[in-house]
Amino acid sequence: MSTYDARFRIWRGDADGGGLTDYTVEVHDGEVVLDIVHRLQATQAPDLAVRWNCKAGKCGSCSAEINGRPRLLCMTRMSVFARDETVTITPMRAFPVIRDLVTDVSFNYAKAREIPAFVPPAGLAPGEYRMKQEDVDRSQEFRKCIECFLCQNTCHVVRDHEENKPVFAGPRFLMRIAELDMHPLDAAEDSGLDRRRTAQDDHGLGYCNITKCCTEVCPEDIAITDNALIPMKERVVDRRYDPVVWLGNRIRRRNGA
Numbered sequence: 001m002s003t004y005d006a007r008f009r010i011w012r013g014d015a016d017g018g019g020l021t022d023y024t025v026e027v028h029d030g031e032v033v034l035d036i037v038h039r040l041q042a043t044q045a046p047d048l049a050v051r052w053n054c055k056a057g058k059c060g061s062c063s064a065e066i067n068g069r070p071r072l073l074c075m076t077r078m079s080v081f082a083r084d085e086t087v088t089i090t091p092m093r094a095f096p097v098i099r100d101l102v103t104d105v106s107f108n109y110a111k112a113r114e115i116p117a118f119v120p121p122a123g124l125a126p127g128e129y130r131m132k133q134e135d136v137d138r139s140q141e142f143r144k145c146i147e148c149f150l151c152q153n154t155c156h157v158v159r160d161h162e163e164n165k166p167v168f169a170g171p172r173f174l175m176r177i178a179e180l181d182m183h184p185l186d187a188a189e190d191s192g193l194d195r196r197r198t199a200q201d202d203h204g205l206g207y208c209n210i211t212k213c214c215t216e217v218c219p220e221d222i223a224i225t226d227n228a229l230i231p232m233k234e235r236v237v238d239r240r241y242d243p244v245v246w247l248g249n250r251i252r253r254r255n256g257a
């Protein structure tokens with residue numbers, strides 16, 4: 001087994017400010033960046049804060065930025081960097097820092113709570129639901145999400161624009177609305193909930209200009225933009241310019257509804 005010493009530059013600080021600190025840490029064959037952070041804690045910086053749980057790319061806790069790119073610390077192999085390269089690790093930029101590499105991601109939990117859950121179809125009990133396999137496959141892709149929030153952190157609509165946060169749910173949660181809107185058994189409309197309208201009017205779908213940056217950083221390789229956001233935008237437009245819907249809205253307005 002070969003080992004070598006690698007240079008790291010890690011952001012240390014808290015909500016009041018901080019800066020990059022240089023370290024030299026031993027690296028062993030096959031290690032990932034989280035291994036190095038753990039060795040650093042064990043040997044030089046026991047107070048270095050980092051959030052992690054599974055070390056298997058499944059819990060979504062170890063999100064950070066490595067050389068400026070949003071990534072999971074536990075799924076980034078050291079072998080992707082040259083041995084003489086300085087590896088810089090910083091916390092996610094779109095969320096407030098708590099300490100060192102740990103950020104406060106509660107923005108995402110607040111957005112999750114704003115999205116109404118699946119509305120079960122009337123007259124059918126769980127176990128009686130029947131769906132086509134292609135519909136199952138479609139939502140299965142979105143359900144691979146591990147809620148790492150790397151896509152949320154990357155999206156330019158909020159990354160440098162704190163002021164957009166109240167009106168923009170972000171790709172992860174626009175994808176959730178799209179998933180529910182595509183669900184053949186979701187009975188939201190029957191209960192008066194128009195998911196397309198809320199996506200556009202309440203959750204900021206119109207801010208998304210389909211740059212696909214969210215898709216590029218997703219560790220689950222979910223085609224967020226192509227399979228969720230673009231189809232959702234198309235359905236919003238279909239609804240808005242559907243002549244039957246247009247006529248219905250006119251009549252409702254005329255009747256003062």
Ligand code: SF4
Nearest residue numbers: 155208210211212214
């Ligand atoms: S595709 Fe839309 S949601 Fe994704 S990063 Fe770009 S603007 Fe944000």
Ligand code: SF4
Nearest residue numbers: 145146148149151218
């Ligand atoms: S969609 Fe991908 S990048 Fe976004 S939170 Fe889920 S797993 Fe992470």
Ligand code: FES
Nearest residue numbers: 054055060062074
């Ligand atoms: S520690 Fe769970 S995804 Fe990295």
